[in-house]
Amino acid sequence: MSIKAGQSGIKEASIAVVVTRADGTVEDLGEVAYYHKNPLRRWAWELKQRSRAWQPQK
Amino acid sequence: MATTKVVDGGLDIVTNRIKGAGTEPLNIGWGTGAGTTAVTSTALFTEKLVDLTTSAGTDHTVGVSTRQTTTTTNDTYQVAGTRTATGAGTVTNAGLFDAASGGNLFLMGDFTGIGLASGDSIAFTIKAVFDN
Numbered sequence: 737m738s739i740k741a742g743q744s745g746i747k748e749a750s751i752a753v754v755v756t757r758a759d760g761t762v763e764d765l766g767e768v769a770y771y772h773k774n775p776l777r778r779w780a781w782e783l784k785q786r787s788r789a790w791q792p793q794k
Numbered sequence: 795m796a797t798t799k800v801v802d803g804g805l806d807i808v809t810n811r812i813k814g815a816g817t818e819p820l821n822i823g824w825g826t827g828a829g830t831t832a833v834t835s836t837a838l839f840t841e842k843l844v845d846l847t848t849s850a851g852t853d854h855t856v857g858v859s860t861r862q863t864t865t866t867t868n869d870t871y872q873v874a875g876t877r878t879a880t881g882a883g884t885v886t887n888a889g890l891f892d893a894a895s896g897g898n899l900f901l902m903g904d905f906t907g908i909g910l911a912s913g914d915s916i917a918f919t920i921k922a923v924f925d926n
Contacts, residue, residue, distance in 0.1 A: 746925070749799060751903040751905065755914060756917065757914050768903070769903030769905045
């Protein structure tokens with residue numbers, strides 16, 4: 737017999753945003769805040785965000 | 795680091811809702827203060843009204859909630875909603891509450907500030923994925 741309650745719960749949470757300026761310009765910023773219970777997934781997400789920040793703006 | 799958490803009060807809301815009590819946390823709020831989200835958080839960092847120059851009271855935006863599938867069928871609770879600023883400011887965090895005014899915090903996240911002028915809006919898509 738077993739119960740997996742110790743592993744249950746929130747696996748992942750995120751907030752994604754799209755900004756629309758008053759002049760109609762749309763800026764899709766994607767996921768701006770993220771959590772995953774696996775620290776490696778959190779680290780990978782952070783790495784991806786830093787990588788995006790270093791890319792030259794078009 | 796920009797993080798999102800279902801806070802301790804959010805667990806309270808989940809168990810209460812399973813019992814058929816309480817109200818759904820589909821109300822979106824935002825704030826302009828600095829801070830790092832913790833599971834013990836009970837309020838946004840310097841919550842503001844849609845007029846980002848005003849912090850008196852709360853005026854949460856009622857979002858549209860759905861169940862989505864991330865890994866297992868219907869394992870994800872999602873709320874989508876748009877807040878339009880009527881006063882300028884920089885939004886640094888946002889969250890879900892179980893009431894349109896006041897209420898209890900279910901989930902919140904902090905992020906790099908998004909500067910808004912009056913008339914600018916943010917369409918939020920907020921997700922919590924459950925696991926077994």
